[in-house]
Amino acid sequence: MFQEFIYDIGTKVYFGSGMLSHLGEEIKKYGNKVFFLYKGSYTKTMGIYDLVMQAAKEYNFEVVEFTKVQPNPRHTDVQEGADLCRRENCSVVLAVGGGSAIDSAKVIASGALSDVPVWDLVMGKVPVERSLPLITIPTVAATGSEMNSGAVISNLETKDKQSLRTPSQRPKATFLNPQFTYSVSKYQTACGSVDILCHTIETYFSSDNCMYMLDTFMEGLVRTVLKYAPVACSEPENDEARANLMWAAPWAINDFLRYDKNCNWTIHPIEHEISAYYDITHGLGLAIIMPRYLRHIVDEKSLPRFKRLGVNAFGVDAVLDDRAIAEETIRRIEEFCRDTMGLENHFSALGIDGKDFEEIAGKLTGEDGLRCGGYRTLSRSDIVSILTECL
Amino acid sequence: MFQEFIYDIGTKVYFGSGMLSHLGEEIKKYGNKVFFLYKGSYTKTMGIYDLVMQAAKEYNFEVVEFTKVQPNPRHTDVQEGADLCRRENCSVVLAVGGGSAIDSAKVIASGALSDVPVWDLVMGKVPVERSLPLITIPTVAATGSEMNSGAVISNLETKDKQSLRTPSQRPKATFLNPQFTYSVSKYQTACGSVDILCHTIETYFSSDNCMYMLDTFMEGLVRTVLKYAPVACSEPENDEARANLMWAAPWAINDFLRYDKNCNWTIHPIEHEISAYYDITHGLGLAIIMPRYLRHIVDEKSLPRFKRLGVNAFGVDAVLDDRAIAEETIRRIEEFCRDTMGLENHFSALGIDGKDFEEIAGKLTGEDGLRCGGYRTLSRSDIVSILTECL
Numbered sequence: 170m171f172q173e174f175i176y177d178i179g180t181k182v183y184f185g186s187g188m189l190s191h192l193g194e195e196i197k198k199y200g201n202k203v204f205f206l207y208k209g210s211y212t213k214t215m216g217i218y219d220l221v222m223q224a225a226k227e228y229n230f231e232v233v234e235f236t237k238v239q240p241n242p243r244h245t246d247v248q249e250g251a252d253l254c255r256r257e258n259c260s261v262v263l264a265v266g267g268g269s270a271i272d273s274a275k276v277i278a279s280g281a282l283s284d285v286p287v288w289d290l291v292m293g294k295v296p297v298e299r300s301l302p303l304i305t306i307p308t309v310a311a312t313g314s315e316m317n318s319g320a321v322i323s324n325l326e327t328k329d330k331q332s333l334r335t336p337s338q339r340p341k342a343t344f345l346n347p348q349f350t351y352s353v354s355k356y357q358t359a360c361g362s363v364d365i366l367c368h369t370i371e372t373y374f375s376s377d378n379c380m381y382m383l384d385t386f387m388e389g390l391v392r393t394v395l396k397y398a399p400v401a402c403s404e405p406e407n408d409e410a411r412a413n414l415m416w417a418a419p420w421a422i423n424d425f426l427r428y429d430k431n432c433n434w435t436i437h438p439i440e441h442e443i444s445a446y447y448d449i450t451h452g453l454g455l456a457i458i459m460p461r462y463l464r465h466i467v468d469e470k471s472l473p474r475f476k477r478l479g480v481n482a483f484g485v486d487a488v489l490d491d492r493a494i495a496e497e498t499i500r501r502i503e504e505f506c507r508d509t510m511g512l513e514n515h516f517s518a519l520g521i522d523g524k525d526f527e528e529i530a531g532k533l534t535g536e537d538g539l540r541c542g543g544y545r546t547l548s549r550s551d552i553v554s555i556l557t558e559c560l
Numbered sequence: 561m562f563q564e565f566i567y568d569i570g571t572k573v574y575f576g577s578g579m580l581s582h583l584g585e586e587i588k589k590y591g592n593k594v595f596f597l598y599k600g601s602y603t604k605t606m607g608i609y610d611l612v613m614q615a616a617k618e619y620n621f622e623v624v625e626f627t628k629v630q631p632n633p634r635h636t637d638v639q640e641g642a643d644l645c646r647r648e649n650c651s652v653v654l655a656v657g658g659g660s661a662i663d664s665a666k667v668i669a670s671g672a673l674s675d676v677p678v679w680d681l682v683m684g685k686v687p688v689e690r691s692l693p694l695i696t697i698p699t700v701a702a703t704g705s706e707m708n709s710g711a712v713i714s715n716l717e718t719k720d721k722q723s724l725r726t727p728s729q730r731p732k733a734t735f736l737n738p739q740f741t742y743s744v745s746k747y748q749t750a751c752g753s754v755d756i757l758c759h760t761i762e763t764y765f766s767s768d769n770c771m772y773m774l775d776t777f778m779e780g781l782v783r784t785v786l787k788y789a790p791v792a793c794s795e796p797e798n799d800e801a802r803a804n805l806m807w808a809a810p811w812a813i814n815d816f817l818r819y820d821k822n823c824n825w826t827i828h829p830i831e832h833e834i835s836a837y838y839d840i841t842h843g844l845g846l847a848i849i850m851p852r853y854l855r856h857i858v859d860e861k862s863l864p865r866f867k868r869l870g871v872n873a874f875g876v877d878a879v880l881d882d883r884a885i886a887e888e889t890i891r892r893i894e895e896f897c898r899d900t901m902g903l904e905n906h907f908s909a910l911g912i913d914g915k916d917f918e919e920i921a922g923k924l925t926g927e928d929g930l931r932c933g934g935y936r937t938l939s940r941s942d943i944v945s946i947l948t949e950c951l
Binding site: 171174179188191386416 | 807
């Protein structure tokens with residue numbers, strides 16, 4: 170009744186503030202020349218840059234620096250990185266930053282070992298069979314890219330934002346230091362928290378054939394985000410909050426929760442198109458789309474699942490009727506994103522009007538419609554109406 | 561505030577009924593001669609034996625068979641296995657069976673590469689630095705040994721039952737097929753389920769500095785056992801129940817839930833001594849000791865934790881006062897073990913009287929008393945009174 174699966178998550182995780190002392194030994198396992206990609210001045214102000222250079226000295230490896238990374242990472246930058254990495258003959262990639270940095274590093278690690286353009290890899294035209302080993306130091310709790318095999322890259326020319334998942338891109342080691350996230354702004358903390366929440370909820374609603382044990386873990390992740398995201402926003406140096414969010418992020422999306430089921434996400438692909446067209450922050454787009462999408466899939470089949478999520482994770486009163494529980498659950502998700510996290514709740518406030526929605530819906534559906542997690546196959550007009558409700 | 565940790569759980573898990581087709585390729589990764597330890601006629605009746613032999617033919621590796629395993633595995637049998645494994649120059653160990661088989665295989669895998677008696681390894685007199693790679697096929701959901709690094713071995717001469725944990729003993733690959741557990745008896749299903757429950761509860765009560773996210777996962781594991789253990793007992797071929805229990809077992813004890821805290825168990829060490837003296841089934845001993853132990857640690861400090869566990873995992877009414885919630889939670893645990901699982905609730909019914917309790921308590925405490933998870937350091941007389949309440 171469950172899907173058979175192979176659980177294979179070998180990422181070694183160093184968790185805590187003193188763990189970067191192991192960085193040199195981890196890098197050295199994989200060679201003598203590291204491609205060091207980092208983003209933002211915080212890599213230097215937080216002392217990570219110096220720690221890398223110190224490890225290079227102590228463990229005697231060369232460092233090739235690369236800093237061309239921007240939000241919604243561009244395939245052109247990634248191509249440049251892959252070319253440099255190949256030319257310099259690096260044997261291991263180290264990424265410091267948020268999801269953009271880590272996703273870029275993954276495709277650079279794959280592209281460096283390939284002789285086709287990286288965009289062909291991202292679009293799946295040529296399969297990725299191997300990648301350079303990757304080590305990551307995330308500086309925000311959000312995408313969970315630090316423990317999974319996926320990367321999302323944007324092509325502004327074709328207005329595509331596409332994800333590439335391949336086992337060889339899963340990081341070998343990751344250093345999670347909650348203190349590195351103390352300086353993450355309230356806005357980015359909110360966007361990252363919504364991303365974790367959305368990963369969990371998309372997986373929760375992917376299929377009705379879920380393993381109960383994994384359902385309970387997903388409900389736990391939702392409770393963790395609801396409890397600690399507001400604390401991290403109001404007390405940025407609260408270690409308990411930052412640590413819980415930092416450990417929740419990879420577990421929401423490292424595959425553990427989705428191995429047992431057919432798991433097609435919907436909110437993320439829709440948001441990726443929105444980001445590709447309007448270059449908005451990923452988590453903000455999710456915050457706007459998620460409640461509208463969820464209202465769209467309320468039906469007899471999804472009601473029991475909404476009920477379980479609402480009662481177990483959001484504390485909705487179990488005595489209400491099922492439809493009222495579903496509505497209240499979605500209302501609380503929307504309230505969390507808009508009021509508790511303080512994020513915009515309408516596309517119009519971001520200057521987005523509806524003129525591209527037909528085109529976007531067309532990109533998402535193709536002939537069959539986008540698969541919507543077993544509950545519903547979305548048609549072009551479904552997507553247009555979801556997006557229109559976001560205006 | 562949390563303990564720093566290194567998460568390193570590299571066991572590859574093949575989950576499902578058709579996954580043994582990968583057995584040959586997994587074994588072959590590690591060499592050409594496998595030490596094949598199995599227990600019980602079910603290895604043959606369930607067709608596992610034939611699958612191993614077929615893989616040996618197809619992948620061209622030799623098989624050295626060993627079947628000397630009994631419940632509460634004896635150090636003498638393990639010694640014999642290690643000697644044979646070394647003499648035959650095997651390069652990989654395959655274990656089929658329950659916790660006894662897998663634990664024996666772990667110490668055989670370590671002992672084969674060592675020149676000291678295995679009991680010296682178990683007692684920690686000589687540290688284990690390496691072990692042969694181990695692959696496991698558990699046939700019961702219980703000890704979770706299939707994804708962790710620990711093994712528990714008994715010495716009937718000295719009446720010791722001791723556990724050895726060392727990273728090199730963590731299995732490289734594990735095949736979990738819920739169908740293999742269809743034929744597990746109601747009694748063994750009950751004992752295994754209590755073992756999973758107890759692993760979770762001991763970890764939950766190990767410290768008050770737990771990461772909330774991991775608390776929610778533990779509460780989920782408890783809910784999973786409460787939901788599915790009765791189903792597996794009454795409908796032994798219910799795949800949903802068997803699959804949930806089979807996946808819950810390793811996660812209750814693969815270290816994920818305990819990395820963040822000082823985690824000293826108490827019920828298990830006490831039960832190990834009881835098993836060493838009276839050779840009773842491990843899960844049965846736990847079922848008897850667990851509620852008495854928990855009653856013993858109810859105090860102002862543990863009340864909030866009992867409350868969280870009771871409300872979130874056992875559905876105890878949150879409006880009761882804290883002490884009433886703790887008592888009700890323990891009552892439900894006892895009721896689950898005794899009434900729902902149908903296990904004996906008194907040592908006296910197993911022919912155990914109290915005459916050895918002073919000696920047992922002396923073994924457990926030493927000078928400092930047994931560390932009881934941060935809540936309490938148990939004295940000799942504490943242990944004697946817990947055991948006496950079990951009579």
